[in-house]
Structures are given as structure tokens and as C-alpha cells.
Amino acid sequence: MLRVRENDLAAGRPGWPLPRLPMLLIALAVAGTAAAQQARQSQPAGETDGKHAGTSTSYRVINLAPGLLATLPRINARGQVAFSMQADAGAVGYFYDGSSVQDIGTLGGETLANDLNDLGQVTGSAVTAGGVQHAFVWRAVTGMLDIGTPTGGGESSGTAINRHGVVTGGSYADFLPRAFRWSAASGNESLGALTPGLGSASFAGALNDAGLIAGSSATADGSRHAFAWTRSSGIVDIDTLNSYDALVVAVGANGEVAGNHIPSLDAIEYRPFLWTRAGGMRDLGTAGGSAAFVTAMTPGLHMAGLINFGDDVQRAMSWTRSGGMRNLGTLGGTSSRADGVNAAGQIVGFAETRAGERRAFVWTARQGMLDLNRYLRRAPPGLVLDDALAINDSGAIVATSNAGLVLLRPDKGRGCGHLLGPVVAPALVKAGVPLQAALGFIDEDGAGTRSVSWSWGDGSSAQAGRVSERGGAGNASASHSFAMPGVYRVTATVVDRKGRSTAVSHEVVVTAAGGGMVAGSGAVTSPPGALRQAPLYAGTARFSLVAPLAAPLAGTGSAAAAGMPGRLHFDLPGLQFRSRDVRMLGRQGAWHVFEGSGSVRGAGGYRFRLSTSATLPEGGQGRFALKIWHADPASKREVVDYDNARGAAGNGGGRLANGRIVLE
Numbered sequence: 156m157l158r159v160r161e162n163d164l165a166a167g168r169p170g171w172p173l174p175r176l177p178m179l180l181i182a183l184a185v186a187g188t189a190a191a192q193q194a195r196q197s198q199p200a201g202e203t204d205g206k207h208a209g210t211s212t213s214y215r216v217i218n219l220a221p222g223l224l225a226t227l228p229r230i231n232a233r234g235q236v237a238f239s240m241q242a243d244a245g246a247v248g249y250f251y252d253g254s255s256v257q258d259i260g261t262l263g264g265e266t267l268a269n270d271l272n273d274l275g276q277v278t279g280s281a282v283t284a285g286g287v288q289h290a291f292v293w294r295a296v297t298g299m300l301d302i303g304t305p306t307g308g309g310e311s312s313g314t315a316i317n318r319h320g321v322v323t324g325g326s327y328a329d330f331l332p333r334a335f336r337w338s339a340a341s342g343n344e345s346l347g348a349l350t351p352g353l354g355s356a357s358f359a360g361a362l363n364d365a366g367l368i369a370g371s372s373a374t375a376d377g378s379r380h381a382f383a384w385t386r387s388s389g390i391v392d393i394d395t396l397n398s399y400d401a402l403v404v405a406v407g408a409n410g411e412v413a414g415n416h417i418p419s420l421d422a423i424e425y426r427p428f429l430w431t432r433a434g435g436m437r438d439l440g441t442a443g444g445s446a447a448f449v450t451a452m453t454p455g456l457h458m459a460g461l462i463n464f465g466d467d468v469q470r471a472m473s474w475t476r477s478g479g480m481r482n483l484g485t486l487g488g489t490s491s492r493a494d495g496v497n498a499a500g501q502i503v504g505f506a507e508t509r510a511g512e513r514r515a516f517v518w519t520a521r522q523g524m525l526d527l528n529r530y531l532r533r534a535p536p537g538l539v540l541d542d543a544l545a546i547n548d549s550g551a552i553v554a555t556s557n558a559g560l561v562l563l564r565p566d567k568g569r570g571c572g573h574l575l576g577p578v579v580a581p582a583l584v585k586a587g588v589p590l591q592a593a594l595g596f597i598d599e600d601g602a603g604t605r606s607v608s609w610s611w612g613d614g615s616s617a618q619a620g621r622v623s624e625r626g627g628a629g630n631a632s633a634s635h636s637f638a639m640p641g642v643y644r645v646t647a648t649v650v651d652r653k654g655r656s657t658a659v660s661h662e663v664v665v666t667a668a669g670g671g672m673v674a675g676s677g678a679v680t681s682p683p684g685a686l687r688q689a690p691l692y693a694g695t696a697r698f699s700l701v702a703p704l705a706a707p708l709a710g711t712g713s714a715a716a717a718g719m720p721g722r723l724h725f726d727l728p729g730l731q732f733r734s735r736d737v738r739m740l741g742r743q744g745a746w747h748v749f750e751g752s753g754s755v756r757g758a759g760g761y762r763f764r765l766s767t768s769a770t771l772p773e774g775g776q777g778r779f780a781l782k783i784w785h786a787d788p789a790s791k792r793e794v795v796d797y798d799n800a801r802g803a804a805g806n807g808g809g810r811l812a813n814g815r816i817v818l819e
Contacts, residue, residue: 276292461493470483514526515556579595678814680694697727764781
């Protein structure tokens with residue numbers, strides 16, 4: 156799953172960050188939602204193999220936010236969390252302070268929170284009212300500060316922040332991508348590049364508390380090497396392996412640099428590396444796989460990541476200096492991936508079960524891999540954790556679930572307010588037919604429930620539903636009829652008697668009452684090469700679709716729904732597409748082909764073409780092949796932003812991982 160597209164390599168130079176690109180280049184290059192966890196979340200500690208980690212931890216669940224992630228979450232030593240969620244008008248940044256979640260604001264447009272330090276300072280990128288992306292620093296007491304760019308013009312994004320409030324990241328001005336360093340004392344300054352002039356480029360991905368910054372920079376021969384920067388040395392090429400490409404993930408407490416590299420054009424698979432001052436850059440191997448990738452590292456150099464064994468099989472891995480690289484296995488299924496690691500040697504990520512379902516896990520050397528769903532204290536009804544993205548040294552874990560983003564806090568007998576399970580409702584419903592929605596919850600600290608309100612996403616007024624509660628557990632329900640076909644987000648908000656509110660949501664696809672539409676929702680596995688801004692991305696992409704057919708289906712007796720509006724929502728970290736119009740081009744065998752226009756992260760000017768095939772009654776999987784592109788403003792040439800048929804390497808494109816597509 157970690158192969159690079161041949162046409163990228165043939166171009167002679169790895170891709171560089173472009174304007175408006177959220178700086179997820181390290182994290183997205185790995186897989187779905189793997190976090191490039193900073194190697195500085197606490198005081199420096201030696202490496203550990205996990206043998207002394209806790210043996211029977213149970214976790215309390217805290218709902219952080221409904222919906223889908225726009226950036227990967229970060230958790231600090233105090234259990235605070237920074238994250239961004241997708242919204243129709245662009246991403247929204249949030250901060251959890253240990254008791255409540257707050258919107259961190261904006262510079263005028265969307266906000267992407269990329270990193271968090273132990274003081275609760277957040278950095279990332281925010282779009283100004285004039286449509287320009289700038290790096291920022293946010294703190295609860297001061298709000299959001301625009302830290303601009305080294306030149307005063309162009310765009311920038313903060314990728315990492317250390318405990319002293321020093322920010323590093325990437326800027327783009329006058330066609331020159333440059334890594335930068337910002338501090339309150341010295342302002343925003345360029346770190347330069349390994350080669351001068353046009354065509355040179357650099358960006359920074361990590362730093363430690365001592366101020367060593369690491370990233371990647373173009374070389375004279377068009378390769379991309381890892382660099383290290385300090386105030387005394389300036390920018391230095393540390394790529395003693397002379398790699399074709401190198402991406403930095405983390406910096407250790409003593410200035411060690413970890414990342415992933417392509418050795419040469421003759422060996423175009425990424426492999427983990429570790430650089431030290433004494434030993435230079437060391438290739439860490441692949442433990443028998445065809446490729447491997449580090450996704451996170453502790454200050455003491457314990458790494459987590461994945462090994463690629465080909466045929467779409469990946470396995471979570473651990474690496475230590477004493478034990479080398481270790482395959483962590485699965486929960487009985489085919490694949491797994493590690494996203495985070497802490498100083499106690501606990502590793503978190505996702506693994507497939509024997510039934511092929513994704514489940515969040517925690518791993519230690521003593522206990523092996525454990526399904527986190529089995530270790531929840533009073534879990535709300537129906538909750539399923541599908542991926543664990545980050546963990547701090549206290550063992551608190553940030554995970555995704557069917558109820559949105561959640562925090563798992565090791566149980567110490569302290570209540571956490573209301574815990575909400577997922578909204579239970581059909582994924583597909585016809586216009587005019589009542590949708591029945593329900594929700595189960597736990598009143599963890601006995602505060603009592605004041606109200607449960609339902610918002611249907613179609614412009615109608617919020618509705619108070621039916622609520623029953625007994626013995627600290629409750630449920631709520633409501634019904635609603637949608638007037639028009641479309642894609643709607645149903646949100647349930649629970650307010651306790653202390654005035655605290657918690658929300659969960661569920662996306663519903665509404666089809667025409669008379670039929671004549673293609674409709675579906677679910678997820679596809681996005682293959683390497685599909686996402687232009689991160690060609691190594693391999694992970695889950697979610698979709699919702701309703702589109703009119705050009706003619707009624709044979710045998711349905713329904714009128715054509717050609718005049719009905721169509722909608723396509725397509726989401727994965729770093730790309731949020733919303734259609735503005737959808738029309739059917741025709742049929743190619745079992746495939747229905749559509750095209751139209753839309754927006755990515757709120758910006759218009761994008762086109763798409765979609766080919767779908769229905770899920771068969773006898774169990775055959777549906778297909779979802781999507782291409783999204785735009786015209787380059789200067790050259791007017793077509794730029795392909797996403798294409799899972801191209802990236803699928805001949806598998807026919809977009810086989811459904813879950814959900815269904817139906818013809819009505």
C-alpha cells in the first residue's frame with residue numbers, strides 16, 4: 156500500500172506542498188489517519204518495550220465531536236486535545252481543555268489545527284477573509300494569532316510547535332516553498348533550502364524542545380533529502396544514504412531524526428530511517444515486507460508504524476534499538492496499522508477482525524494486541540471504536556468511532572458527564588417517508604438530563620424528541636420526513652441539568668419517492684496514488700450519494716427523477732468534496748456514470764466524474780470509482796486532485812469496504 160506512482164517518480168522530482176495544502180504531508184503520506192505524533196510530548200525518557208505497561212486498564216469515554224476529521228488529532232501530556240472537523244463551509248478547529256470543547260476561531264475562513272504542545276498552544280493553518288492561508292498560534296487566554304510568512308506575502312502553515320511555543324512549518328511565496336521558524340521573540344524567518352534559486356524547495360515537519368528542526372529539501376539533482384536546522388549550524392543535509400526522497404516524521408529528545416525514505420529510483424518503496432549525529436542515517440529495514448513506514452516516535456526513540464506485505468496487506472509494527480522491528484499482528488483479520496506510541500511502550504492503531512471489521516487497538520509487549528472496545532467502562536449503547544489515533548504518556552487515547560471523535564480516559568473513578576452512543580437510523584430513506592432515529596446514552600456522573608433536541612439538516616426547526624431515563628442510562632427518539640432528495644446530517648444534542656451539551660450525528664441519504672435514482676452511502680478503501688497531495692495515502696474514504704437516472708428503471712413503473720437534485724459527499728483526511736450539481740452521462744454495462752461540479756473544502760471550481768455499480772442482493776460488492784479535478788489558474792491545464800480508479804492499480808476502482816449502493 157506504500158507504492159509511489161511511477162509518473163510521480165518519472166517527473167524527476169518529488170511533489171512539493173502547494174498553496175492551500177493542509178500540512179498533513181507526513182501523516183497523510185502514511186495511511187488514512189496515521190498521526191505523525193510529535194516526539195516531545197513529555198520530558199525525555201528512555202525507550203521501553205512495553206513490558207511494564209498496565210495490564211487491566213478500563214477506559215471512560217468522552218465524546219469530543221460528531222462528524223468526520225479534517226486533520227489528525229493531537230493529545231498532550233495534560234490530556235488536552237486539538238483537532239479539526241469537516242464542515243460544509245470548510246474545516247473548523249477545536250480544543251478540548253480537559254473538561255469541555257471550544258471552537259478555536261478563525262482568521263476569516265476555515266481552520267486546520269495541526270499540532271499541540273503541553274502548554275495548550277495550538278498551531279496550524281487558517282484561511283483569512285481574503286482567501287489566503289496563514290500559519291497561526293492559538294492559546295485560550297489570547298485567542299488566534301496570525302504569524303504570517305517569512306516574506307510578508309504568500310501562504311504558510313504551521314506543522315509543529317514545541318513546549319517553548321516555537322513553531323515550524325512551510326511557506327509558499329514567489330513559487331519558492333520554504334521551511335520557516337517562528338517565535339514570539341524573533342518572528343517568522345525562512346530556514347532556506349539545500350540548493351538556491353528557482354526550483355529549490357524546503358518544508359519542515361518536526362522539531363524538539365531544544366530547537367532542532369527537521370524536514371525535507373530539494374537537492375541539485377532533483378532528489379529530496381532530509382535536513383536538520385539549528386541556529387548555530389543553519390540548514391544541513393543529513394541524508395548520508397543519498398536517498399531519492401525522504402520525509403521526516405519526528406525529532407528525538409537528543410536531536411535524533413526519524414522518517415521514511417526511498418533509497419533510489421531502482422527501489423521505489425519507502426523504508427524507515429533513523430539519523431543520529433554519531434551514526435548518520437540508518438535504514439531500519441522492512442522486517443520481511445516489501446516496504447515499511449514509521450508514523451510516530453517517542454522522545455526515547457520507540458517507533459510505531461506499519462509494514463507492507465503486498466496484496467493490500469499491512470501490519471502494525473514497533474521498532475526499538477534493542478528489539479529492532481516487530482510485526483504486531485492483527486485481531487484475527489488481514490491488516491493492521493499503528494498510529495501512536497507513548498513512553499510506556501503502549502502502541503495504538505486499528506486492526507481488522509476475523510470478520511473483516513476495523514477495530515481500535517492498544518498493544519503492549521506483555522499483553523499483545525487488545526481490542527479497545529472490550530475495555531470500556533459503561534460504554535454507551537451501540538458504540539464501536541474503529542481506530543485509535545494518538546496516545547499520551549498517561550495512557551489517554553484519542554479514537555474515532557461510529558459516534559464521532561472520542562477520548563478514552565483511563566478509569567480513575569471520576570465521572571465524565573453524558574456519554575452518547577451513535578444515532579441509530581437508516582442510511583437510506585425515501586422522501587415523504589418518516590425517518591425513525593434513536594439514541595442511547597449514559598449519565599455517567601448522575602447530573603440528570605435536561606433535554607434532547609434533534610436537528611435534521613434540511614432547514615427545518617430543531618425538534619424535541621421523546622426521552623426516557625432510568626438508573627443512569629437513557630434513550631431518546633424522534634421521527635422526521637424529508638421533503639426532497641439529498642444528503643442530510645441528522646444531529647442529536649443532549650443537554651444535562653448542569654447545562655453541558657454533547658452531540659452526535661448521522662448522515663442520511665434521501666431518495667425520490669417515485670424512485671428513478673442511484674443512492675448509497677458507506678466507505679471505500681482509497682488506494683495509494685489516488686490522492687494527488689499525498690500519493691502514499693491509503694485508507695478509508697466515506698461517501699454519500701443520491702443522483703437521478705436519465706430514465707426510469709425497467710419494471711419499477713416510476714417516472715424518471717431527472718429533474719430531482721443530485722448530491723455527492725466524499726470525505727477523507729485532507730479532502731472534503733461537496734457536489735453542486737450531478738447529472739447522468741449514461742451506462743457502461745453495470746456501471747452508471749455521472750459528472751458534475753463542486754467544491755473542495757469550501758472552494759469552488761472543481762469537476763468530477765463518478766462511475767458506480769450497485770450492491771447485488773446475493774452479496775456482491777458495489778463499486779465507487781471517482782475522479783476529481785480542476786483547471787490550473789495559470790496554465791489552464793487539468794490537474795487531477797483525486798482518482799481512485801487510477802490509484803487502484805487495476806482493481807476496477809473503489810470496491811466498497813462497507814455500506815451499499817442501490818438503484819431505486
